[in-house]
Amino acid sequence: MAAQTxxxxxxxxxxxxxxxxxxxxxxxxxxxxxxxxxxQAFEGLAVAGRTPRRPGAALAVPDHxxxxxxxxxxxxxxxxxxxxxxxxxxxxxxxITMFGMNDIRQGVVHVIGPEQGFTLPGMTIVCGxxxxxxxxxxxxxxxxxGTSEVEHVLATQCLVQKRPKTMEVRVDGQxxxxxxxxxxxxxxxxxxxxxxxTGYVIEYTGSAIRALSMEGRMTLCNMSIEGGARAGMVxxxxxxxxxxxxxxxxxKGALWGQAVTAWRQLATDPGAKYDAVVELCAETIAxxxxxxxxxxxxxxxxxxxxxxxxxxxxxxxQATERxxxxxxxxxxxxxxxxxxxxxxxxxxxNSRIEDLRLAASFAKGKKxxxxxxxxxxxxxxxVKQQAEQEGLDRIFKESGFExxxxxxxxxxxxxxxxxxxxxxxxxxSNRNFEGRQGAGGRTHLVxxxxxxxxxxxxxxxxxxxxx
Amino acid sequence: xxxxxxxxxxVAPLDRLNVDTDQIIPKQFLKTIKRTGLRxxxxxxxxxxxxxSQDPAFFLNQPRYQQASILLARDNFGCGSSxxxxxxxxxxxxxxxxxxxxFADIFYNNCFQNGILPVVLKGSEIQALxxxxxxxxxxxxxxxxxAQQVTTPDGTTYHFEIDPFRKDCLYRGLDAIGLxxxxxxxxxxxxxxxxxxxxxxxxxxx
Numbered sequence: 001m002a003a004q005t006x007x008x009x010x011x012x013x014x015x016x017x018x019x020x021x022x023x024x025x026x027x028x029x030x031x032x033x034x035x036x037x038x039x040q041a042f043e044g045l046a047v048a049g050r051t052p053r054r055p056g057a058a059l060a061v062p063d064h065x066x067x068x069x070x071x072x073x074x075x076x077x078x079x080x081x082x083x084x085x086x087x088x089x090x091x092x093x094x095x096i097t098m099f100g101m102n103d104i105r106q107g108v109v110h111v112i113g114p115e116q117g118f119t120l121p122g123m124t125i126v127c128g129x130x131x132x133x134x135x136x137x138x139x140x141x142x143x144x145x146g147t148s149e150v151e152h153v154l155a156t157q158c159l160v161q162k163r164p165k166t167m168e169v170r171v172d173g174q175x176x177x178x179x180x181x182x183x184x185x186x187x188x189x190x191x192x193x194x195x196x197x198t199g200y201v202i203e204y205t206g207s208a209i210r211a212l213s214m215e216g217r218m219t220l221c222n223m224s225i226e227g228g229a230r231a232g233m234v235x236x237x238x239x240x241x242x243x244x245x246x247x248x249x250x251x252k253g254a255l256w257g258q259a260v261t262a263w264r265q266l267a268t269d270p271g272a273k274y275d276a277v278v279e280l281c282a283e284t285i286a287x288x289x290x291x292x293x294x295x296x297x298x299x300x301x302x303x304x305x306x307x308x309x310x311x312x313x314x315x316x317x318q319a320t321e322r323x324x325x326x327x328x329x330x331x332x333x334x335x336x337x338x339x340x341x342x343x344x345x346x347x348x349x350n351s352r353i354e355d356l357r358l359a360a361s362f363a364k365g366k367k368x369x370x371x372x373x374x375x376x377x378x379x380x381x382x383v384k385q386q387a388e389q390e391g392l393d394r395i396f397k398e399s400g401f402e403x404x405x406x407x408x409x410x411x412x413x414x415x416x417x418x419x420x421x422x423x424x425x426x427x428x429s430n431r432n433f434e435g436r437q438g439a440g441g442r443t444h445l446v447x448x449x450x451x452x453x454x455x456x457x458x459x460x461x462x463x464x465x466x467x
Numbered sequence: 468x469x470x471x472x473x474x475x476x477x478v479a480p481l482d483r484l485n486v487d488t489d490q491i492i493p494k495q496f497l498k499t500i501k502r503t504g505l506r507x508x509x510x511x512x513x514x515x516x517x518x519x520s521q522d523p524a525f526f527l528n529q530p531r532y533q534q535a536s537i538l539l540a541r542d543n544f545g546c547g548s549s550x551x552x553x554x555x556x557x558x559x560x561x562x563x564x565x566x567x568x569x570f571a572d573i574f575y576n577n578c579f580q581n582g583i584l585p586v587v588l589k590g591s592e593i594q595a596l597x598x599x600x601x602x603x604x605x606x607x608x609x610x611x612x613x614a615q616q617v618t619t620p621d622g623t624t625y626h627f628e629i630d631p632f633r634k635d636c637l638y639r640g641l642d643a644i645g646l647x648x649x650x651x652x653x654x655x656x657x658x659x660x661x662x663x664x665x666x667x668x669x670x671x672x673x
């Protein structure tokens with residue numbers, strides 16, 4: 001058989017039927033459901049008199065709307081409360097397992113899937129959420145879908161798909177100390193652009209990727225969509241298997257051995273061809289900071305805000321001018337001179353235990369600047385519990401960070417955690433779109449280490465040189 | 468879903484790159500449990516000035532574009548979040564067709580689920596359309612799905628490519644789930660075979 005990529009193996013394993021024109025009915029192994037993109041799907045099922053084909057293949061959790069303050073108090077916003085109640089009602093009606101708001105296992109949908117061992121190598125995984133690409137870190141084919149397709153998967157356990165193209169993003173070498181997966185993915189997006197991956201599934205390869213922990217690989221794959229790719233993946237290896245083993249929904253006993261044997265076959269065969277190849281050198285990646293209103297508007301912390309006047313392309317120049325106006329930044333100013341008002345450490349990109357350990361290690365013994373309001377929002381109730389067992393919450397609180405309950409929080413500001421107009425935030429999340437963290441708010445995407453240093457100094461600093 | 472055959476309608480131009488779905492419909496409108504009534508949220512922040520008043524410079528606030536059914540856009544339209552509220556809001560405003568040099572994948576796909584035709588034309592063709600629509604009030608286009616053709620008022624035609632399966636579903640307004648359920652026997656066979664090969668995939672979540 002011809003040499004195959006990781007993507008091709010998983011795709012071929014999931015073809016239920018294929019038309020001569022390539023239109024494929026693709027089987028979906030697992031389905032994550034949250035409160036925002038599911039109500040209309042369940043309504044559609046009910047209206048058509050349909051039921052979920054495999055309710056046992058789905059897992060639901062409220063995350064986008066949940067408050068990160070005291071959960072014993074009722075949700076202040078009645079519309080948010082109704083949406084969360086609707087998820088609860090739908091899961092009961094249709095027999096889907098849900099981790100409710102007061103369940104310790106509740107959290108951001110893309111944190112809890114891996115945490116529970118729900119996410120496994122070789123699977124197809126979907127969710128009505130673009131950051132479903134996160135799960136590709138396990139060597140799964142995972143991608144975001146709209147609400148109509150949520151309904152489609154519930155009803156049929158399949159999706160109609162055209163096979164995407166494949167792109168290898170190879171990162172070789174060793175990352176600089178204190179540089180992380182977040183800097184790698186931001187540098188990749190800076191290189192390929194926010195539409196560079198459109199139509200592709202990315203496989204991340206190379207020695208720098210192999211060296212990443214599972215948390216790092218999740219951060220990497222999470223932001224594939226910011227490069228335009230619906231899915232990003234990393235071939236499963238011993239790091240992957242060690243992470244999964246013993247998790248509540250992971251295979252046990254003889255099934256575990258059988259599964260690992262199968263998972264070891266998934267890696268891309270030597271000589272397999274990708275439709276496109278992009279290469280980066282890990283040593284050249286500086287800590288990254290976005291300066292604009294699109295994740296591709298990014299540079300190293302040692303760089304400057306670009307000058308639109310030097311840009312030849314009219315459309316690019318206009319977009320840059322508009323971004324700088326929105327962000328209230330001057331052309332050519334050093335990134336390190338940008339002063340911030342808020343810091344958000346959280347989101348499906350950077351809210352796992354390793355992120356919090358790293359952030360706490362930089363926060364320890366330091367104080368958040370008097371001009372800065374900083375908050376830490378763990379990715380799940382279990383991450384929060386683990387962090388508290390390790391004393392990380394005390395470090396954060398002593399440094400002046402707020403310590404919150406789990407949820408999406410200020411990544412998209414659907415709950416009460418919102419930037420005020422004009423406020424500037426160093427954020428470990430994934431999108432710096434206009435108004436993303438609150439109408440008129442200004443977002444700079446950074447790694448957790450960079451966010452802590454910015455919180456302490458009140459402006460961006462180069463984490464490589466920070467004492 | 469409504470079928471899409473031929474549409475002749477007014478064109479509204481949105482001259483920005485990388486329009487993300489957070490701009491098409493901001494988060495506060497995602498709390499709804501309905502698909503309808505989302506017009507109010509369409510480009511909510513861009514429609515307003517800082518003091519909250521309507522910005523007369525924004526294209527959708529201009530009387531000449533009120534009845535538009537075709538949206539003219541730039542590269543990478545619909546990037547970001549998978550929210551289907553974006554096409555729902557466009558539909559609620561009356562848009563049945565979006566023309567752009569490129570679209571983000573998830574948004575592109577979501578359009579087809581809702582009877583909206585996303586048309587990819589060359590950058591130079593899109594540029595010509597922008598020039599046409601800004602030069603003349605009442606500028607209309609005819610979009611013919613069967614012929615895969617966009618026709619301008621002066622009779623110029625632009626051909627576009629579209630996946631044959633998606634074209635057929637949209638043209639006939641087919642229920643995608645109903646189509647898949649015609650193959651339920653194949654799905655069952657697949658599950659039986661797969662359950663033997665990889666039984667861990669069939670452990671129920673609990």
